[in-house]
Amino acid sequence: MRKMTLALLAVLAMCAAPRRSESQPVAPPQSGADASGDEPAKVVAMPLWEGFSRLKAPGTGRAAVQLTSGDVFCYPLYYFIPSFTADAKYLIHYRAKPPAGGVQLVRLNLRTGESVRMSHGTAPRNHWRPWCTEKGGGVLDHRSVLNVARNEVIYFDGNDVRLVDVETLEDKLLFTLPDDREAIGQNTVTPNGEWLVYIDAPAGVTGKPVGAGRKTRRVPFRHG
Numbered sequence: 319m320r321k322m323t324l325a326l327l328a329v330l331a332m333c334a335a336p337r338r339s340e341s342q343p344v345a346p347p348q349s350g351a352d353a354s355g356d357e358p359a360k361v362v363a364m365p366l367w368e369g370f371s372r373l374k375a376p377g378t379g380r381a382a383v384q385l386t387s388g389d390v391f392c393y394p395l396y397y398f399i400p401s402f403t404a405d406a407k408y409l410i411h412y413r414a415k416p417p418a419g420g421v422q423l424v425r426l427n428l429r430t431g432e433s434v435r436m437s438h439g440t441a442p443r444n445h446w447r448p449w450c451t452e453k454g455g456g457v458l459d460h461r462s463v464l465n466v467a468r469n470e471v472i473y474f475d476g477n478d479v480r481l482v483d484v485e486t487l488e489d490k491l492l493f494t495l496p497d498d499r500e501a502i503g504q505n506t507v508t509p510n511g512e513w514l515v516y517i518d519a520p521a522g523v524t525g526k527p528v529g530a531g532r533k534t535r536r537v538p539f540r541h542g
Contacts, residue, residue, distance in 0.1 A: 436471060441456065
C-alpha cells in the first residue's frame with residue numbers, strides 16, 4: 319500500500335511570513351474567536367520537533383513539514399473544524415488502514431514527535447456512507463470533534479458517544495444514541511465549548527435520498 323502522509327504546508331505553517339531558519343518556531347494556525355464572534359483570532363507559537371522532515375511542496379517550492387509516514391492513511395478531523403489544540407501542542411487526526419485495519423484517533427505531539435492512540439472504537443461498520451469506503455471498523459469516520467475550549471475530543475463508537483481528554487487520555491461515555499438512530503454527518507462544537515452539535519437520522523437511512531427523519535441536535539457538556 320502506498321505511503322500516506324500529513325504535511326503542514328506553508329499556507330498553514332508559515333502563513334506567508336518571511337523565510338525562517340529551521341531552528342526557529344514555525345508560525346502557527348490561528349485560534350477562533352469567542353462565541354460572540356467579536357474577539358479577534360489570536361496567534362499561538364507552534365514550535366515543531368526537529369525530527370520532522372522538512373520538504374518543498376511540489377509545484378510551488380514552498381516550505382512544508384512532513385508529520386506522518388507509513389503504510390496507513392492519516393488525515394485531519396475534517397476541513398471545517400479544528401484539528402489543532404488551542405496551545406498548538408497537539409494535532410488530532412485519524413489513522414486508518416483499510417480494508418480491515420480500522421480507524422482510530424491519534425494525538426501527535428508537534429513538539430516531541432510522539433504519536434499516541436487516543437480511541438479504542440469497536441464499531442464493526444464505520445464508513446461515512448455513501449461517500450467513503452469501509453475501513454474495517456473502529457470509530458465512526460469523519461464524525462469526531464475536537465472541543466478546543468475544553469481540550470477534549472468527542473468520537474462516536476457506533477451509537478456510543480465518548481469523550482477523551484487530550485492531555486490525560488481519560489476516556490468516558492458521554493451519552494448513547496437510541497438503537498433506532500445513527501450519527502450520519504460531520505459534527506461540531508460551539509466556540510465556547512459548551513455545546514456539541516451533531517446530526518442523526520433513523521438507522522439505515524444513510525446513503526439514501528434526503529427525506530424526513532434527519533435531525534440536527536445539540537448536547538450540553540454537563541459531564542461532571
